[in-house]
Amino acid sequence: MDFQGFVITLISIITLFSITMFIALYSTFAERKVAAFMQDRRGPNRAGPGGIFQPLADGLKFFMKEEVIPVASNKFLFVLGPSIAIMSSLMTGVIIPWGGQLIVFGNTVSLQIVDLDIGILYVFAVLSVGVYGIMIGGWASNNKFSLMGAIRASSQIISYELSMGFSIVALLLVTGTMSLHEIVERQHGMNWNIFYQPLGFLIFLICAFAETNRTPFDLPECETELVGGYHTEYSSMKLGFYLFSEYINMFISSAVMVTLYFGGYNFPFMDQLLHATGSQNLVTIVGTILLFAKVFFFIFFFMWVRWTIPRFRYDQLMNLGWKGLIPLSIVWLMLTAAGVLFFKS
């Protein structure tokens, strides 16, 4: 890699990192506002105009709190847990195509940092590492509630990763490629995958809720039974890392969903816009803005569901995963395969 390419990659990674952190920061604020609005309240509105500085105050509070490491815990793993959790959730963002080509001073810059041939596999691999953060943290706390939360998290993710995988396989049958860049390119204009894979999307969506530990699948941190679940013993910024990684995961899964099923940065009439203005940069920027709009809608949807549906019981969760979603996703996979065979030959 030449020096110029290195600098461009470095800049884009830092930009992506700050954007991800910023969105995660303000997701916490949005969550509180959405919760309040749905419960006919006003939500935080004291720090700054409309409460806009509330996340900064929350972050500051996390840094100022006393850092407690339990005596009976395994100290190395106790620190390692949240680090893995936040690291793995930050790693996924690099392969998502945030936009098309941008022409800056004659150089063509892609808004996707790395275009891997096996993009989806990378997402899956990194997402699965994330559960290690929860498991290690829960186990290292040496607390029964934490351990219960950790066990729940891992069994839940194993159960739902299967059907998520099947729904992705069905998608791959339609697109014929694993590269996220090409998957997005194939959904040019309004040719989105959601129209070919409605049930696959539904399965993927449900599994995404389970993978990010969001309600109605937030059993690992279920307050009513497990105090705080896997992060019961955590305090200060280490707790902040866990909470943050949940919001980053939410952002990234929304981005993956938009990329896979809702056309990524594609939007209807993009060819007409390119033809009318002749500016590729304009189309790219509009596409990126629309991509973020779609992502924000899904983040809102995550919150919307959280404040609507109660939590599943543990046996219901396992029933739904093993007896509901996995057979359904297999059937959908077969139907898709038959459809591809029928229409493409």
Added chain:
Amino acid sequence: MQSFSSKKKVIEQKKMTLLERLYLPAIFQGLGITLKHFFKKKTTINYPEQKRSVAAAFRGLHVLKRDEKGAERCTACGLCAVACPAEAITMEAGERRAGEEHLYREEKYAIKYEINMLRCIFCGFCEDACPKDAIYLETTFAPANYDRNDFIYGKDRLVEGFKRDEIVPPVVRTLEEANL
């Protein structure tokens, strides 16, 4: 078994239909309800800036009233303290001196009048007991303080339109010193 009261209800537990077991219609219904609430008018208010109106008979913090000439009505009879079920009121009576007619309506008045707002239960019995119409419970409420002692309200915080220089040296005006 036959029910002896008419209150017994037989609850039927029907098996869920396929559509109900899918959860999804119910979930979308629920999402619709929460979205409706999202855009609804909020029921809470921005408290310190906005306040809810209170009933006309609301019993808030006490006020020691003055008469139409601006003299204090209270004669330190002590009936309010007797009526108080929480024993929150204490007072010391003193004699009005010449030239203080504009300050106190009658010859006897309260040198010290204290209500402990932590003890007070805001029942309003003091209001009922007062023969001089001097004490009233008005609509201000929710005192907040850092110190328990600050909840003992003296005349400076009770008397309507109190001016600090009205109590001419309070130290020499206590009952014991007056008797000397």
